[in-house]
Amino acid sequence: MDLNVxxxxxxxxxxxxxxxxxxxxxxxQFSSLELTEFIEEKIQENPLLEKGSGDSDDMxxxxxxxxxxxxxxxxxxxxxxDYVSPLNFVIExxxxxxxxxxxxxxxxxxxxxxxxxxxxxxxxDEKGYLNxxxxxxxxxxxxxxxxxxxxxxxxxxxxxxxxxxxxLKECLHIQLKKKxxxxxxxxEIVNEHLDLIASNxxxxxxQIYGIKINEAQDLGDIIKKLEPKPARGFNTGExxxxxxxxxxxxxxxxxxxxxxxxxxxxNLQINNLxxxxxxxxxxxxxxxxxxxxxxxxxxxxxxxxxxxKSTLYKVSEKIVEKQKEYFLKGDVYLKPMIxxxxxxxxxxxxxxxxxxxxxxxxxxxxxxxAIKELFSASLKGDYNKEESSAKSIKSIIKNIINGxxxxxxxxxxxxxxxxxxxxxxxxxxxxxxxxxxLGILSTSKRKRF
Numbered sequence: 001m002d003l004n005v006x007x008x009x010x011x012x013x014x015x016x017x018x019x020x021x022x023x024x025x026x027x028x029q030f031s032s033l034e035l036t037e038f039i040e041e042k043i044q045e046n047p048l049l050e051k052g053s054g055d056s057d058d059m060x061x062x063x064x065x066x067x068x069x070x071x072x073x074x075x076x077x078x079x080x081x082d083y084v085s086p087l088n089f090v091i092e093x094x095x096x097x098x099x100x101x102x103x104x105x106x107x108x109x110x111x112x113x114x115x116x117x118x119x120x121x122x123x124x125d126e127k128g129y130l131n132x133x134x135x136x137x138x139x140x141x142x143x144x145x146x147x148x149x150x151x152x153x154x155x156x157x158x159x160x161x162x163x164x165x166x167x168l169k170e171c172l173h174i175q176l177k178k179k180x181x182x183x184x185x186x187x188e189i190v191n192e193h194l195d196l197i198a199s200n201x202x203x204x205x206x207q208i209y210g211i212k213i214n215e216a217q218d219l220g221d222i223i224k225k226l227e228p229k230p231a232r233g234f235n236t237g238e239x240x241x242x243x244x245x246x247x248x249x250x251x252x253x254x255x256x257x258x259x260x261x262x263x264x265x266x267n268l269q270i271n272n273l274x275x276x277x278x279x280x281x282x283x284x285x286x287x288x289x290x291x292x293x294x295x296x297x298x299x300x301x302x303x304x305x306x307x308x309k310s311t312l313y314k315v316s317e318k319i320v321e322k323q324k325e326y327f328l329k330g331d332v333y334l335k336p337m338i339x340x341x342x343x344x345x346x347x348x349x350x351x352x353x354x355x356x357x358x359x360x361x362x363x364x365x366x367x368x369x370a371i372k373e374l375f376s377a378s379l380k381g382d383y384n385k386e387e388s389s390a391k392s393i394k395s396i397i398k399n400i401i402n403g404x405x406x407x408x409x410x411x412x413x414x415x416x417x418x419x420x421x422x423x424x425x426x427x428x429x430x431x432x433x434x435x436x437x438l439g440i441l442s443t444s445k446r447k448r449f
Contacts, residue, residue, distance in 0.1 A: 020300050027304040028311060028352070031359035032244045032264040035308075039266070042301055048291065049298040052269035096128070096234035097121055103158050116141050116151045120164065128231030129171065130155070130164045162230035169194070175226045185209050186219050197223055200445040214449040245363035247316045247371070249327055256327055258317045260309055268302050270295060308356075311348075315356045318342050319374055326374070327364050331395035337375050393424060394434045401440055406448040 030038060043049050100121045104114060116137070123132035130152065137148055155164035161178050165171035172190045181187075189197065189205065196205050197220045205216040248259040274291050319342065325333035343350045357371040376389040400418055404410050410418070412431040419426060432442075440446070 020303070023300055024304040024307050025355065027301075028308050029355035029358045030308075032246050032261070032361075034359075035265055035305075039268070039301075039305075042297075046294050046298055046301075048271050048274045048294040049268060049301065050271050052267040096124070096231050099234065100124070100155075100158055100163070107154070109154070112141075112143075113151060113154070116143070116148075117155060120151060120155050124164065124231070126231060127229045128160070128163050128165070128234075130166050160227070160230045160234075162227055165230070168228055171228065171230060172223065172226050176222075181222065183219070185211065186222065189219060190223060194223075200441070200447075202449060212449075217449050243361050243368060245368055246312065246360040247362040249316075249320055249362060249364040251328065251365050254328075256320050256324060258313060258320055260313055260316075265305050265309060268298070268305065270298055311352065311356050312360065314346055315342060315348075315353055316362065316371070318346055319371070323374060327366070330366060332392050332399075334374065334376070334389045334392045334395075336389045339375060390434070393419070393426065394438055396422070396424070397431060397434055398438055398440070401435070401446070404446075406446065409443045409446040411443045 027035065027038070043051070101118065104117050104121065107114075107117075109117065119137070119141075120130060120132065123130060125131040134145075134148065137143070138145065143151075152164060152166075156162075156174055158164070162171040162175050165174055169190055173187065176186060176190070188209070193205060193208070196202075200220070202213050202216040202220060205211075205220070206213045209216070244264060245261055246264055248261060250257045250259060274294070319337070320327060322337055322342075323333075323335060326335070339350045339353045342348075343353045346353075357375075360371045361368055362371050362374075373391065376391055396419065397415060400410065400415055412435065413428045415435075416426060416428045416431045419431070435442075
């Protein structure tokens with residue numbers, strides 16, 4: 001038996017993430033909301049970390065000096081104490097319940113009816129429907145069915161129209177009556193054939209009621225213009241998520257300028273009061289150790305945020321450089337672009353680009369867009385024409401459909417052939433996929449009679 005023991009030495013490379021590297025990665029992929037929450041949390045945890053005032057740029061002078069800015073440093077939008085947020089001019093939304101209760105006070109009802117109505121109002125769901133068991137109200141308030149129906153009728157006569165309905169059909173009936181429609185067929189369609197309206201099966205409706213197809217479609221148009229959710233537009237207590245741009249792209253005399261939204265990542269600094277503890281000869285070792293640890297933590301956070309700003313700026317600037325026509329002219333001009341391409345040109349890893357654009361938004365001349373939406377694989381065009389992105393093709397499809405004869409809408413196959421004439425070769429199935437993603441109905445459902 002061979003009992004020899006051999007020792008072998010080998011070399012191998014391993015990437016070990018330091019605490020600083022891990023922190024920087026986390027900060028880079030934070031959304032603006034997550035970053036704000038992270039900063040607030042760390043300020044609470046670390047007494048040495050605080051928000052700094054920063055230097056304020058005079059925007060007029062900044063615009064004059066646009067041609068002189070240092071390309072190696074990220075630009076940023078900072079705000080002085082005179083900054084006025086656009087949100088200050090937004091009128092606070094009135095809640096649905098407050099709106100209804102205000103109307104109730106103006107009705108001068110009896111105390112009993114007012115209490116019942118208030119109870120019903122507080123049992124309206126987020127759609128605007130009355131969501132309470134009839135028997136419960138009759139028992140709790142010791143009232144008759146007629147009295148209950150009278151209260152419901154008062155509620156349903158309030159604004160917005162359709163409020164207090166006990167279902168979709170009743171909601172639509174209320175709206176039709178307030179609009180003074182008298183066509184009985186209209187009400188019967190709401191009662192029996194909403195599914196046919198949703199499917200645009202006007203031929204079947206015309207056969208059922210003995211009317212012309214175009215008349216059936218006109219009735220369908222009336223129904224489709226009604227509001228199925230009367231509470232829409234009111235604050236019903238649901239959480240609203242606001243999108244805050246991380247990057248601004250401004251068109252200044254034909255030149256696209258990239259600016260970071262500094263309000264998403266305010267300047268941070270070390271509190272000097274605690275710095276003095278280290279210099280204080282009377283401070284004990286434990287106090288000095290604590291301060292040094294907190295300084296190290298604070299510096300790591302500041303460094304991570306600065307790296308985030310720098311990376312986000314570089315990536316955004318490169319995207320704008322490659323998509324200049326898109327920002328100036330619109331969706332049709334969006335070129336194919338993938339993470340690997342940007343990573344290669346910036347000498348960064350693809351994962352870094354992915355983290356940098358994750359949950360980030362850009363506000364350009366055409367509005368706010370998720371940065372990731374600016375990336376798409378290429379679809380090769382025919383006749384040696386330039387490659388097209390999926391987003392630009394969708395825009396072309398939308399324009400084609402918008403310009404079609406509504407009585408003879410284009411089929412997906414016809415649209416595919418029309419794209420081929422423009423040098424874009426995609427299948428009928430791909431056209432159908434893009435059309436559905438755009439929320440556009442099929443040929444039969446777009447047809448007008």
